[in-house]
Amino acid sequence: MTMKYADIIVDISHENLDRTYQYSIPVELAEQAVIGALAVVPFGKGNRLIKGYIVQVSNVPKWREDLIKPIYQIVDDGLVIESQLIQLAYWIKETFGSTMNDALKTVIPVKKSVKAKEKKTVKLAVPTEKASEHLKLFKAKNNKGRVRLLEELIEEDAIDYDVVLHKLNIARTTIQDLEKFGIITIEAERLYRNPIQKDAMDKEQVHLTEEQQGIVDSIIKEYRKNIRNTYLIHGVTGSGKTEVYMEIIADVIKQGKQVIMLIPEIALTYQTVMRFYKRFGDRISIMNSRLSQGERYDQYLRAKKGDIDIMIGPRSALFTPFSNLGLIIIDEEHEGTYKSENPPKYHAREVAIKRGQLSDASVILGSATPSLESYKNAIEGKYKLFTLQSRIGKSIMPKIWIVDLREELKKRNKSIFSIKLKELVEDRLRKNQQIMLFINRRGYAGFVSCRSCGHVMKCPHCDISLTAHNNGTLLCHYCGYSEKAPVKCPSCGSPYIAAFGTGTQKVEDMVKKEFPGARVLRMDMDTTKNKDSHEKILSAFANGEADILVGTQMIVKGHDFPMVTLVGILAADLSLYAADYRASERTYQLLAQASGRAGRSHLPGEVVIQSYQPDHYSIKSASEDDYLGFYKQEMAYRELLKYPPAAHILAILTASKDENKALTAAELISGAANDWTAKEGISEEVVIIGPAAASLAKANDIYRFMIYIKGSDYDLLVAIKDYLEGYINYSEHFNGCNVQFDFNPMNS
Ligand code: ADP
Ligand code: ZN
Ligand code: ZN
Numbered sequence: 001m002t003m004k005y006a007d008i009i010v011d012i013s014h015e016n017l018d019r020t021y022q023y024s025i026p027v028e029l030a031e032q033a034v035i036g037a038l039a040v041v042p043f044g045k046g047n048r049l050i051k052g053y054i055v056q057v058s059n060v061p062k063w064r065e066d067l068i069k070p071i072y073q074i075v076d077d078g079l080v081i082e083s084q085l086i087q088l089a090y091w092i093k094e095t096f097g098s099t100m101n102d103a104l105k106t107v108i109p110v111k112k113s114v115k116a117k118e119k120k121t122v123k124l125a126v127p128t129e130k131a132s133e134h135l136k137l138f139k140a141k142n143n144k145g146r147v148r149l150l151e152e153l154i155e156e157d158a159i160d161y162d163v164v165l166h167k168l169n170i171a172r173t174t175i176q177d178l179e180k181f182g183i184i185t186i187e188a189e190r191l192y193r194n195p196i197q198k199d200a201m202d203k204e205q206v207h208l209t210e211e212q213q214g215i216v217d218s219i220i221k222e223y224r225k226n227i228r229n230t231y232l233i234h235g236v237t238g239s240g241k242t243e244v245y246m247e248i249i250a251d252v253i254k255q256g257k258q259v260i261m262l263i264p265e266i267a268l269t270y271q272t273v274m275r276f277y278k279r280f281g282d283r284i285s286i287m288n289s290r291l292s293q294g295e296r297y298d299q300y301l302r303a304k305k306g307d308i309d310i311m312i313g314p315r316s317a318l319f320t321p322f323s324n325l326g327l328i329i330i331d332e333e334h335e336g337t338y339k340s341e342n343p344p345k346y347h348a349r350e351v352a353i354k355r356g357q358l359s360d361a362s363v364i365l366g367s368a369t370p371s372l373e374s375y376k377n378a379i380e381g382k383y384k385l386f387t388l389q390s391r392i393g394k395s396i397m398p399k400i401w402i403v404d405l406r407e408e409l410k411k412r413n414k415s416i417f418s419i420k421l422k423e424l425v426e427d428r429l430r431k432n433q434q435i436m437l438f439i440n441r442r443g444y445a446g447f448v449s450c451r452s453c454g455h456v457m458k459c460p461h462c463d464i465s466l467t468a469h470n471n472g473t474l475l476c477h478y479c480g481y482s483e484k485a486p487v488k489c490p491s492c493g494s495p496y497i498a499a500f501g502t503g504t505q506k507v508e509d510m511v512k513k514e515f516p517g518a519r520v521l522r523m524d525m526d527t528t529k530n531k532d533s534h535e536k537i538l539s540a541f542a543n544g545e546a547d548i549l550v551g552t553q554m555i556v557k558g559h560d561f562p563m564v565t566l567v568g569i570l571a572a573d574l575s576l577y578a579a580d581y582r583a584s585e586r587t588y589q590l591l592a593q594a595s596g597r598a599g600r601s602h603l604p605g606e607v608v609i610q611s612y613q614p615d616h617y618s619i620k621s622a623s624e625d626d627y628l629g630f631y632k633q634e635m636a637y638r639e640l641l642k643y644p645p646a647a648h649i650l651a652i653l654t655a656s657k658d659e660n661k662a663l664t665a666a667e668l669i670s671g672a673a674n675d676w677t678a679k680e681g682i683s684e685e686v687v688i689i690g691p692a693a694a695s696l697a698k699a700n701d702i703y704r705f706m707i708y709i710k711g712s713d714y715d716l717l718v719a720i721k722d723y724l725e726g727y728i729n730y731s732e733h734f735n736g737c738n739v740q741f742d743f744n745p746m747n748s
Contacts, residue, residue, distance in 0.1 A: 235388025257326025
């Protein structure tokens, strides 16, 4: 039997994650010495025994074998949360392709870099009579400061340190002296910064509808029988999903378990947090990117100590070190922000399910527009599917108008507002109701379309929109195909064919011009750069300080605006032709979510969807609120072109300041992938596409190229990645070039 070796971290803190020590694994410990296990090892010259976690196991000694010490013992304590998180890190590394160090840094919280605030109290250290004796002495010596402090302490027995210092005006040295004499003590109690400010708590609880109660009962029943599962709740916006989550959470907590609730950052508003706070009080904590590192670390400590039961936050909250985790909820599970953009490029949904397995927790996914991945899993029985059919109470789904922008051109209306939209905007302004105008800019990279017939220029190989470049060519960012930009529409011959572009700023200007009396607010990347600006704009609009809110996808979620009765989607096509195979799915989601903003109260809502492609199934099915119809069409498309979830894609990015280097690297990788798959006899099972310039071809002066490898077998793609990693490590051609792997990318 060959000797095995373990890399061990003896200090599990963020700064020291890359400092590992290698030990040999004695044969009798081979079974226990797995990744994540807590080992006792002899350390340093004196060989004192210390504990450490195993983060890697291999057959290769890193130096002379006789110098490598053996592990002394494995502590069998399956409950240690660090062990679970290290196992999770290893799984992330294996599944999403990153270094173990990047994976560990993702799951282990950053230790605070700022000092925690302390609440200090000054107290008498001696009985009162004794203190009075001292007091007499100090009076005699005319020690005014000491006298004042002692007099106060005899009266109060404990006073806040800051009060002593600033209100009683006692010098620091005076306090220190009395402490030295043993007359007083200073007690420090660590204050955990709690980002939630206490508000009046009123536990108003709704009475669940039959539909809601049915879901709650089924999930709780399984949970109590110790059945752990992944559930998908498909329910339109406003159908009461959050109430369902809260009811289930309450039951899980009652059993002494803890809960992680993931919410996209953008939806993590004051309103959402307050709903949870009202129900669960300060047993909840929140995590968001606006918290300082110290505040975040404190939240982790509180979770570890068992001071909280529920952690609410974005992707990173998934790694909250709860030792008795019972449930993970992912709200709006279709959101792209659940996929990490940095290595390890993990998807929170997959990691949540894995963490659930390691920690014996169930997972609930919720969405009005489930991702194709999740819905497919639900249909195939991997997840349990529940549906909430109707909105709560009096609010009904809005009436939806689809406007064909090609017709507008025929009617000589060159404005970005269709005749229908203009008419309805004016109507709402007269009635003092509110309007949201939505323009989607995400993923939009200058697709070229005909304003007369709606024809869009696409890659003949990939069925992805071609992107206009300054040099007069159109380019496919998947396979590198290019052609000259047309001067006439190849479909109808019209000269009105060009790259499409309308920004939020431009829309705001147009609104002001067309509706001079209206008060307008704009929300996009530019107007939300400051810390609380996002919240401020939304509250201003909620308070009726404006009639029209113009914005990007940011305005689609978050607040409830009861006075909004009209939503205008100015160019539904923008997201439809993003250079990305998920474009139709994203369009469906955006339209459904945007429509969900209209008519949230007793006032009925209307939605106007403007499009050059009104017959496109994304737009049609969104307007008919027909998710299943959309799913079937889109799935057929993915099957046909072998896009996820019908198959898997491994995206490989090469990036370098030197364009030539990045391109050469991409060519070498593509060549190596072709050679290796041929050699292994698996070239039939994968399709290797590219290299081509990335859709973000140059960022911060760094050139970027992509290779895509498609295949039905995920493990096969992982094997190819492993091979390529080795190939890259042993070749000098990749110096000065960054290579990143991304499985089933969401943002390219
Ligand atoms: P979703 O999360 O699906 O968008 P919410 O849970 O936010 O839906 O519910 C929408 C609104 O309806 C909220 O204001 C919520 O308080 C209210 N609501 C939910 N369920 C009920 C119920 N059973 N009875 C009364 N109001 C409810
Ligand atoms: Zn045309
Ligand atoms: Zn192509």
